[in-house]
Amino acid sequence: xxxxxxxxxxxxxxxxxxxxxxxxxxxxxxxxxxxxxxxxxxxxxxxxxxxxxxxxxxxxxxxxxxxxxxxxxxxxxxxxxxxxxxxxxxxxxxxxxxxxxxxxxxxxxxxxxxxxxxxxxxxxxxxxxxxxxxxxxxxxxxxxxxxxxxxxxxxxxxxxxxxxxxxxxxxxxxxxxxxxxxxxxxxxxxxxxxxxxxxxxxxxxxxxxxxxxxxxxxxxxxxxxxxxxxxxxxxxxxxxxxxxxxxxxxxxxxxxxxxxxxxxxxxxxxxxxxxxxxxxxxxxxxxxxxxxxxxxxxxxxxxxxxxxxxxxxxxxxxxxxx
Numbered sequence: 461x462x463x464x465x466x467x468x469x470x471x472x473x474x475x476x477x478x479x480x481x482x483x484x485x486x487x488x489x490x491x492x493x494x495x496x497x498x499x500x501x502x503x504x505x506x507x508x509x510x511x512x513x514x515x516x517x518x519x520x521x522x523x524x525x526x527x528x529x530x531x532x533x534x535x536x537x538x539x540x541x542x543x544x545x546x547x548x549x550x551x552x553x554x555x556x557x558x559x560x561x562x563x564x565x566x567x568x569x570x571x572x573x574x575x576x577x578x579x580x581x582x583x584x585x586x587x588x589x590x591x592x593x594x595x596x597x598x599x600x601x602x603x604x605x606x607x608x609x610x611x612x613x614x615x616x617x618x619x620x621x622x623x624x625x626x627x628x629x630x631x632x633x634x635x636x637x638x639x640x641x642x643x644x645x646x647x648x649x650x651x652x653x654x655x656x657x658x659x660x661x662x663x664x665x666x667x668x669x670x671x672x673x674x675x676x677x678x679x680x681x682x683x684x685x686x687x688x689x690x691x692x693x694x695x696x697x698x699x700x701x702x703x704x705x706x707x708x709x710x711x712x713x714x715x716x717x718x719x720x721x722x723x724x725x726x727x728x729x730x731x732x733x734x735x736x737x738x739x740x741x742x743x744x745x746x747x748x749x750x751x752x753x754x755x756x757x758x759x760x761x762x763x764x765x766x767x768x769x770x771x772x773x774x775x776x777x778x779x780x781x782x
Contacts, residue, residue, distance in 0.1 A: 479525035479597060482517060483508040484542060490530035490560065497589035498528065501597065511538040518542075518549050526596055529559040531569055539565075540753065543572035550577050554603055556596035560584050563717075563727060570716035570731070571747070571755035576739045582720075582727035669771045669781070674706035677781040682724065696723035696733045701742070702781075704759045705767045713746075713756045742766070 481503050485491035491508040498505045509517045511534050527546045550557040557578040561569045569580060579592045684693050703722035707714045723730035737743045742763035748754040774781060
């Protein structure tokens with residue numbers, strides 16, 4: 461069994477109102493990293509349990525607030541069962557879940573964990589770990605209607621970043637929904653002329669967009685990174701929407717790991733966006749019938765309708781896909 465230090469966080473920290481965590485790790489190194497991040501975030505954690513012990517521990521500790529899974533090095537035969545049980549426990553108990561994974565585990569873990577309650581960190585550094593714990597504490601506080609103290613300077617910056625992320629996703633979802641319903645877009649959006657009637661899919665001429673056009677637009681977006689810093693133009697939500705719509709036209713399935721690549725951002729960031737867009741109702745997860753350890757991501761009916769409506773509006777205006 462790996463051991464996690466239970467030393468307290470920064471000076472002045474009190475555990476009187478802190479959360480408690482269950483750490484599941486196979487390797488001492490990953491368990492140590494998890495324990496350090498938890499201590500810095502002011503979260504109680506005892507000794508980490510192995511994957512062989514995890515199922516009983518999850519059942520025996522119903523009052524746990526947070527489950528931290530260190531998937532690297534986990535026995536493949538036990539990983540799926542532990543992920544499924546942890547996911548169910550987190551949903552049933554209104555708890556949070558943070559899983560640190562390797563790049564080769566993205567598809568297997570995403571097939572089990574996806575949604576607002578779970579954060580997936582791909583090969584995370586200590587800063588990413590602490591930031592994820594800050595988000596988990598903020599989410600738990602909001603869900604439980606109370607205040608949970610975060611004893612780390614990362615809290616304010618991460619909360620602000622999460623707020624902006626949620627606002628951006630909400631804006632995209634609202635814009636697509638408006639187009640789908642035929643409502644006016646935001647003033648100055650330039651998607652369609654005021655007063656022009658919306659024609660949804662099947663109501664008149666089809667958009668006439670080919671997957672090649674979508675791929676060319678994606679390639680054009682990628683070219684910017686050769687001349688400017690990529691961070692200046694990072695727009696993973698839209699990049700993934702374009703990629704999934706092209707895949708729909710091509711009748712091609714897209715794995716979670718492939719969609720992370722299409723997002724052109726670090727895997728942890730891409731996974732966060734995938735989960736957020738899934739919660740927003742724009743993405744849906746589909747199981748691979750031939751491989752239970754892999755899941756595909758596709759546009760939901762809401763996402764497809766929105767993309768078709770947007771591209772129809774672009775075509776009517778004579779604009780290029782951006």
